[in-house]
Amino acid sequence: xxxxxxxxxxxxxxxxxxxxxxxxxxxxxxxxxxxxxxxxxxxxxxxxxxxxxxxxxxxxxxxxxxxxxxxxxxxxxxxxxxxxxxxxxxxxxxxxxxxxxxxxxxxxxxxxxxxxxxxxxxxxxxxxxxxxxxxx
Amino acid sequence: xxxxxxxxxxxxxxxxxxxxxxxxxxxxxxxxxxxxxxxxxxxxxxxxxxxxxxxxxxxxxxxxxxxxxxxxxxxxxxxxxxxxxxxxxxxxxxxxxxxxxxxxxxxxxxxxxxxxxxxxxxxxxxxxxxxxxxxxxxxxxxxxxxxxxxxxxxx
Numbered sequence: 001x002x003x004x005x006x007x008x009x010x011x012x013x014x015x016x017x018x019x020x021x022x023x024x025x026x027x028x029x030x031x032x033x034x035x036x037x038x039x040x041x042x043x044x045x046x047x048x049x050x051x052x053x054x055x056x057x058x059x060x061x062x063x064x065x066x067x068x069x070x071x072x073x074x075x076x077x078x079x080x081x082x083x084x085x086x087x088x089x090x091x092x093x094x095x096x097x098x099x100x101x102x103x104x105x106x107x108x109x110x111x112x113x114x115x116x117x118x119x120x121x122x123x124x125x126x127x128x129x130x131x132x133x134x135x136x
Numbered sequence: 137x138x139x140x141x142x143x144x145x146x147x148x149x150x151x152x153x154x155x156x157x158x159x160x161x162x163x164x165x166x167x168x169x170x171x172x173x174x175x176x177x178x179x180x181x182x183x184x185x186x187x188x189x190x191x192x193x194x195x196x197x198x199x200x201x202x203x204x205x206x207x208x209x210x211x212x213x214x215x216x217x218x219x220x221x222x223x224x225x226x227x228x229x230x231x232x233x234x235x236x237x238x239x240x241x242x243x244x245x246x247x248x249x250x251x252x253x254x255x256x257x258x259x260x261x262x263x264x265x266x267x268x269x270x271x272x273x274x275x276x277x278x279x280x281x282x283x284x285x286x287x288x289x290x291x
Contacts, residue, residue, distance in 0.1 A: 071144070074144075074148060075147075075148065075151055078148040078149075078151035078152045078155065079151040079152070079154060079155050079158075079192050079193070080152075080155035080158065080159065105156065105159060106159075106163055107159045107162050107163060108162060108163060109163070113211075114211035114212075114214065114215060121162075123155070123159065127152060127155060
């Protein structure tokens with residue numbers, strides 16, 4: 001059995017802002033953009049990794065989620081405690097400069113962590129925690 | 137989908153402002169930050185920021201700032217090549233006395249003892265796990281809160 005990671009999901013609260021970050025700033029390609037009832041599901045991924053996708057999805061629309069759960073979830077997105085993804089770059093410092101120059105919110109400048117990783121961190125427009133590791 | 141009414145939109149915008157304060161603490165904890173400066177950055181009074189931040193995150197911005205500094209101090213002390221005084225200033229604390237008090241309160245032992253006992257403690261743990269497990273966990277509130285949390289809010 002040989003499995004690959006196909007798709008993972010991150011919530012967005014503004015499809016155009018999400019495109020601005022993932023496509024225009026990070027340089028991901030847009031592989032699908034589905035509009036259904038005014039809601040948008042946008043599939044993006046790095047050009048060099050065509051088999052792995054991130055689906056940017058409207059938050060908390062799965063049937064069976066209660067109003068209270070939905071409220072909690074969008075609050076956690078807004079306060080920045082909900083979703084996280086870790087990306088990697090061969091040139092972390094150049095990537096950091098480019099993302100910072102786009103006006104994205106910086107959480108952490110490139111730093112050598114005591115546990116052996118060099119990384120930086122941003123918020124995407126929806127408040128998701130986006131960390132970027134230096135590829136060794 | 138039930139779109140949030142306007143009151144919720146305002147609430148979510150306020151939460152996003154608190155997120156920016158928290159991210160600024162993460163980014164700039166080693167600078168001489170205080171709650172007044174953090175509040176000015178988002179056009180709030182220090183008292184209002186402290187109360188709202190605590191409602192959202194369960195601890196005040198001053199407490200979060202000190203937790204962040206002590207988390208970094210723990211990492212530097214585990215490395216073993218810096219003195220307690222160097223570490224104290226490196227993480228943004230201006231007073232060795234306050235640093236030692238807060239550190240002891242949070243970690244359960246003074247920084248010097250921690251430095252002697254914990255050298256190499258996180259070796260062999262995967263980085264993403266080390267990032268979580270080496271964070272200090274605050275089980276009691278910081279005493280003598282720096283921010284005038286009880287002061288009347290200006291807004």
